[in-house]
Amino acid sequence: MQPPKRARVEKSSSAECQGMICSGRRNVFTLNKSKHRGCEFAFSDILLLLFRRLRTVDTHGCSIPKITSQPLSSNRWLPKAPRQGDSGTMSIQDGQGKGTLDVAHYFDDEGIPAKIPYGGTSSRNHLAFKYYDEDQIVRGKSMREWLRFSVCYWHTMRGVGLDPFGGGTISRPWEDGTDGLENAKRRLRVAFEFMKRLGVPFWTFHDRDIAPEGATLAESGKLLDAVVDLAVELQSSTGISCLWGTANLFSTRRYMNGASTNPDAHVFAYAAAQVKKVMEVTHRLGGQNLVFWGGREGYQSLLNTDVRQELDHMAAFFRMVVAYKAKIGATYQLLLEPKPKEPTAHQYDYDAQTVICFLKTYGLDKDFKINIEPNHTTLAGHCAEHDVVMASKFGMLGSIDANTGVAHLGWDTDCFMADPQQTTLIMKTVLEQGGIAPGGLNFDAKVRRESTALEDMFIAHIQGMDAFAKGLVGAAALLEEGLLPRMVAARYASYAEGFGKRLAEGQASLEECEAFVAEHGEPRLVSGSQEKFQSIFNTYA
Ligand code: XUL
Ligand code: CO
Numbered sequence: 001m002q003p004p005k006r007a008r009v010e011k012s013s014s015a016e017c018q019g020m021i022c023s024g025r026r027n028v029f030t031l032n033k034s035k036h037r038g039c040e041f042a043f044s045d046i047l048l049l050l051f052r053r054l055r056t057v058d059t060h061g062c063s064i065p066k067i068t069s070q071p072l073s074s075n076r077w078l079p080k081a082p083r084q085g086d087s088g089t090m091s092i093q094d095g096q097g098k099g100t101l102d103v104a105h106y107f108d109d110e111g112i113p114a115k116i117p118y119g120g121t122s123s124r125n126h127l128a129f130k131y132y133d134e135d136q137i138v139r140g141k142s143m144r145e146w147l148r149f150s151v152c153y154w155h156t157m158r159g160v161g162l163d164p165f166g167g168g169t170i171s172r173p174w175e176d177g178t179d180g181l182e183n184a185k186r187r188l189r190v191a192f193e194f195m196k197r198l199g200v201p202f203w204t205f206h207d208r209d210i211a212p213e214g215a216t217l218a219e220s221g222k223l224l225d226a227v228v229d230l231a232v233e234l235q236s237s238t239g240i241s242c243l244w245g246t247a248n249l250f251s252t253r254r255y256m257n258g259a260s261t262n263p264d265a266h267v268f269a270y271a272a273a274q275v276k277k278v279m280e281v282t283h284r285l286g287g288q289n290l291v292f293w294g295g296r297e298g299y300q301s302l303l304n305t306d307v308r309q310e311l312d313h314m315a316a317f318f319r320m321v322v323a324y325k326a327k328i329g330a331t332y333q334l335l336l337e338p339k340p341k342e343p344t345a346h347q348y349d350y351d352a353q354t355v356i357c358f359l360k361t362y363g364l365d366k367d368f369k370i371n372i373e374p375n376h377t378t379l380a381g382h383c384a385e386h387d388v389v390m391a392s393k394f395g396m397l398g399s400i401d402a403n404t405g406v407a408h409l410g411w412d413t414d415c416f417m418a419d420p421q422q423t424t425l426i427m428k429t430v431l432e433q434g435g436i437a438p439g440g441l442n443f444d445a446k447v448r449r450e451s452t453a454l455e456d457m458f459i460a461h462i463q464g465m466d467a468f469a470k471g472l473v474g475a476a477a478l479l480e481e482g483l484l485p486r487m488v489a490a491r492y493a494s495y496a497e498g499f500g501k502r503l504a505e506g507q508a509s510l511e512e513c514e515a516f517v518a519e520h521g522e523p524r525l526v527s528g529s530q531e532k533f534q535s536i537f538n539t540y541a
Helices: 041-050 104-108 143-147 153-158 181-198 217-238 265-284 307-328 352-361 374-379 386-393 420-432 454-481 483-491 498-504 510-520 530-538
Strands: 009-011 136-138 149-152 202-206 241-246 289-293 333-337 368-372 397-401 441-443
Touching (some): 104 181, 136 454, 143 420, 149 153, 149 181, 149 454, 153 181, 181 202, 181 454, 217 241, 241 265, 289 307, 289 368, 289 397, 307 352, 333 352, 333 397, 352 368, 368 374, 368 386, 374 397, 386 397, 386 420, 397 420, 420 454, 483 530, 498 510
Parallel strands (some): 149 202, 202 241, 241 289, 333 368, 368 397
Antiparallel strands (some): 009 136
């Protein structure tokens, strides 16, 4: 057996090709289901915090405890509101530049370069890419085109490090502590400045991340329009495009029993009206996709739930979406995002295969594809890459929420993916299906609660982008060399001709199988050779 050669990697820039193949650590997440049973508290407790409605906003645009000078709770299990003056808590006093349109100083002051440079693998600069060179050509396309990186608004711009045991740890100098429109607009300017410096081509958002929710549906719509007006301007001045938009149908208490699967038709109608608006603004922003993650579409108890009725309602909801998309002339790809649990105990869109089954059952499989989030995949008890591969094999992989979990925690930790074994397998799948467009690799990932420095938001994305760039190059080498694909094909060679071919094509009968076995007897044992496959794979990843 020949050792694998490195893929031919050309560069469109003058910089030299870097050695992209490294030896990697195998860390496939095979989660013990029983281990994360009982961990559903994470999301629900966070939401408990959010519903306290004490102003300042966190992930998905919900409320978190207001900065207050009240004494901290003595009960250590209750969420604690940070006090002004506590070291590391939010500074709402700093008004520097907040009234101006100029936001560059927030990053200049921290020594962030105007554009994160490519430094190559020998670089030890944490504010430079080691593998991601956007113009580098890999199998005929630039890294930028293959990877289609996107920054998500909810974690990166709204996350403050909330967890079930404590309030925010992360403060950003541009935040004024309100949930007002002025703050929302300034934050949006900062987001585009951040993405411009990082060099990502796309962004994603929920309606309630980018704009405050008003007292009525109409008021919320107006607030959203005001922010989207600015987003249209910022997209055109920076060249950054919208990968997808989505509606937050899970944070406010209105949706506590679900949105389209809510037993109350009034709530269903409200959710549909909210989605209508998001479809319009995403269309206006030129969004290439529209995502539906079934936030609270699931159940807590079968005793009070008619699951078939709820799923029928969900399908009816999506049929209205398909109809309205045609009506407004939108061309974006519609995507469902599976997740097995959190916040409900049993989410309907469990994993890729469940969603494919749902779409086919209700005749929606031509209208929707799937947005796979590897951390959700691990929550479903699969390895991180499983659903990416599964969706792709059935022609349903539309986009990827590029993140990963922590195997020994087992809830939705939304970490930036760092394991080259995982990114190589994912990018192998993306290469095999000819690309991920119009989807992309959206970093639905957040800095750790303890990563409170402003530069951490850059470093986290740089690290994640490098991990996928490295995976892309490794996967390109793997496919170009062709050894592993040939080894896989060899395992199935018996179906390639003769009686095996007739079996694979569905032309043979049970009686013929009986006659075949009568003639050929017991099959010989053929090794699965997993270790051999792993040892070859390790040379690429
Ligand atoms: C939640 C999640 C969402 C979706 C969009 O786990 O992944 O942020 O990606 O609603
Ligand atoms: Co997601």
